[in-house]
Amino acid sequence: MATVVDLPSLDDAGLLDQRDPLAPFRERFLPIEDPTVVAYLDGNSLGRPLYRTLEIIQDLVTSQWSSRMIRGWQEGWLELPERIGDRLGAVALGANPGQVILADSTSVCLYKTLHAALSLRPDREEIVTDTDNFPTDRYIVESIARDRGLTVRWIESDPASGVTAQQVADAVSDRTAAVTLSHVSYRSAHIADMPAINKAAHAVDALVVWDLCHTVGSVPVQLDATGSDFAVGCTYKFLSAGPGAPAFIYARSEHQFGLIQPVPGWMSAADLYAMAPEYQAAAGIRAMLSGTPAVTGLAGVAAGIELLAEAGIERVRSKSIDLTRLAIVLSDAWLAPLGFTLASPRNDARRGGHVTLSHPQAKKLADILIDNGVIVDFRAPDGIRIGLSPLSTSFTELWTALDRVRELATEVLS
Template structure:
């Protein structure tokens, strides 16, 4: 299939037969709802893995039921750091001792921003963009109010994303922290992490990146790109399950001066000393707070195992092939029906989903979901097609867009 040709269903099926990642689809539990034509929302919630069910069954019936509270001494306590190291190696380009699994993305972001701001106590400004994910903006605004800081807003284009040139125009001698999403949640635009990190460091500031739509979808190189802090969820492309623990990355050079805002017994140097005063643990463990969510971490373990076997570079290659096909079919079938493509067309700037715009997007999204094409709607006019390379086939995508064309024609007639 060339970029200028329109693929047929047969050609999509041929792509599935030659797909070196095709066998990984069998690692997922089947979709029991016979009405579902395609699941294109893995960028919001990945499908469940058979391995997760195995790990949960073992956790409940063998570890928990047999060892009871002794499970903490059998390895549960070390899971946030052990899985953090594995995730860092497989998906984040981070050396050991810099990633920990904990809390939700929101809490991890609050911790990371607070810790970063504390490392620049004489500076007065936080920088983010106007189209960052709402949680990120809300946390930035609340933190600025609590700490008496000023927020400098980058006016970001929902399609083009935040550019290094825009960051350069906003950072200066008062910049404490710049926080951005590596992949824009609306459009899948990939920001230039390495260049933006360099610009912020030249100005004397620090960076905090949101990797929710990056982890498990595109290669990330936190160490090589000089990132200071990063956070992200595990329930999208890592398939760890609804509400699974998030992750937090802190660069090694910052560890000894890290002061986080929610210290707890898990972040204490001696967890069982029950000391009257808090002494932080060495390294990344000081970013923990409360008791680890062991059941949720089972899903993280399964997702990291799968990604390690598949390889992030192969995942990225198939992701690009899927998103190219989506754009090609949308241009031919859906643009004449009033849709627009609101994601970057350049491979190097597009991550793992494609967003379509339409004046009646909310209405059409409800219709599509009711007819078995599971996508999601993002206000004001976006329909996102989340293409998860390990669970999404080319023929599934083709069939979904064919049904979208038919349903849209009927709705607009």
């Protein structure tokens, strides 16, 4: 977006929409039937549904499940976690085939992946993470450390500026087995320096497990090129795969020999139908599976990846920067005088796909905004997140929403 001299008007937002090469993709999403909704600014929590998802699910139910029934497993369903994983790796993760698989929820994927990483460093006794990592990540780290008799080394992270490579370098040692961090902060949208953090951990032969929940489908990453070891992430945010859609696991090919994960199941067995008395893991990334693939849930993942492949992750990132920049410009002019402060990076290169505004009455204001059709979300203690999904959010929608935020906040705070 060009340098802003005057505050953008609604007409200016309309011009941005006219020039937006991704504008036609908004028609791929089902309309919001609730007439009270002014704007949906929570796509970083749950993406809107796609027409294509309906088509795939309808075909799955009518042409596959109802017709082929259990034969569907031998006719393609069993291969879906790997096939869709390879596609996701190519479209959004910078990962070569055989390293990404769709599996369980993000929490379960992280639990299994951390255990697998730790099994590769059995003589080490510390896990490093940060105090502002997503709660589930922290809870799982503490649980695993307790069960395995390990120590958690905490990095005191600034919620706004995130974890730095220097902080990681200062925290790791020859006692460190694994470092686990979020690439994009759930609170502030700060983007961590993946190559530098990987380098700092690898300098002491520690492994890194990345949480990509707020990254995938919004911020391009190159897991292979940056030497990343492991990663997990969800698909229901910027990929619009649907509530509870399966998450993914990335395991670098060189780490796949001798992986030990804590939830072995028949789907990860070397011979699926041998029903052998003893478990023998499958070769490669399939060893990270446990139970039966969620075939209906994978339909939404496939649809989201198709859309992202057509749009292109670099174009998505470019529009994401423009949207978040416009949100900051309008917030500075309209909301800062009302006591709002920016809790996200101003630097485009360090900011992900949402903008967080802090306010002492954030919880009260967020509830009022949602009740009046501006769908945002609240993050304790004082953050209102404005989630901007580039394929479904227009500049006009954003401008209109923030204008409404200004009106409502003025009424409440006056």
